[in-house]
Amino acid sequence: MKPIQAVFFDIGETLVNEGEIYGRWADWLGVPRHTFLAKLGAVLAAGGDHNDLFAYFRPGFDLAAEEKKRAEAGVPNGFGPEDLYPDARPCLSALRAQGLYVGVAGNQPAEAAEHFATLGLEADVVGISALWGVEKPAREFFARCAEHAGVPPAHVLYVGDRIDNDVRPALAYGMRVAFLRRGPWGHIHNDDEALRRCQFVLDDLTALPELVAAHNDGRAVSPTGGVVP
Structure with missing residues (x-):
């Protein structure tokens, strides 16, 4: 494995x-x-x-x-620390503590790079589609992720909430996928066949570091988020 x-x-x-x-x-x-x-x-x-x-x-x-x-008008579009999901920061930190390469890459306008910087998250690279010049679901987007990590696609886990933009194209490129069932897209769109091919299907990011560690240690892991004793 x-x-x-x-x-x-x-x-x-x-x-x-x-x-x-x-x-x-x-x-x-x-x-x-x-x-x-x-x-x-x-x-x-x-x-x-x-x-x-x-x-x-x-x-x-x-x-x-x-x-x-x-x-x-003084009400700019964008996001800041108050918009960060509470499980995001500990998840990224725990994965980096395992010695993994941790990246962030999404379809966002150029201004999002500045907004993201205010979050203070631990990440080895932040990919913004408008700055990369390619966006999901293009194959080149996922190729850029693997290139930054310096590992083959099969050793990369992509985590996202959209079946159309995240799950299907990442799987097609040969990556592992963790589908996050939250947000409008995560609850409205469905594709049972694609989800069966996901490494993990999760409701939040809390368990992800332990699931990845268990997988890498050769312990049995349930695709819905449990580590089998």
């Missing part, structure tokens, strides 16, 4: 809770937060994305233009 030598994490809804981020967009657009989030779920279930959500409430919505307006 090949050991896991590097672990890469998606950003949104894996390390960063986007609930308040979407809530601030709802406030900016003058839409009640519960209505905005309910429509987000409906859009995702129909196969759409956040762009469709914005366009529904404001036809012709221009994300870049609205972000500029928000910045000028």
Whole structure:
């Protein structure tokens, strides 16, 4: 059984809770937060994305233009330490303590690099799609992760909350995958066949360091997050 030598994490809804981020967009657009989030779920279930959500409430919505307006109004888009999931920091620290290469790589605008720096997380590399010039689900995105880690794809575990952008493309590239069932995408999208191929299927990051350690030690590990005695 090949050991896991590097672990890469998606950003949104894996390390960063986007609930308040979407809530601030709802406030900016003058839409009640519960209505905005309910429509987000409906859009995702129909196969759409956040762009469709914005366009529904404001036809012709221009994300870049609205972000500029928000910045000028003193309510910039982005995330900070208060948006970090509480299990993120201890998880990354514990994995690095095992001597693993720990990376963060997600589909984010260039400004996210500065936002991420404020989180103070322990990571060997932070990959921002806008700065890399390639984004998920492109094969090249996952190749860049493996190149940074300096190990073959089979020794890399990619952790993410989206089946379309994280699970399927990482598996297709030959990586191991930990699917994190949280956030809208994590609960709305489903693909039983793809999930059966995941190394782990988790509800949070708390158990991940021990699961990785058990796997690397040759102990039996349940794909749903338990270490078999």
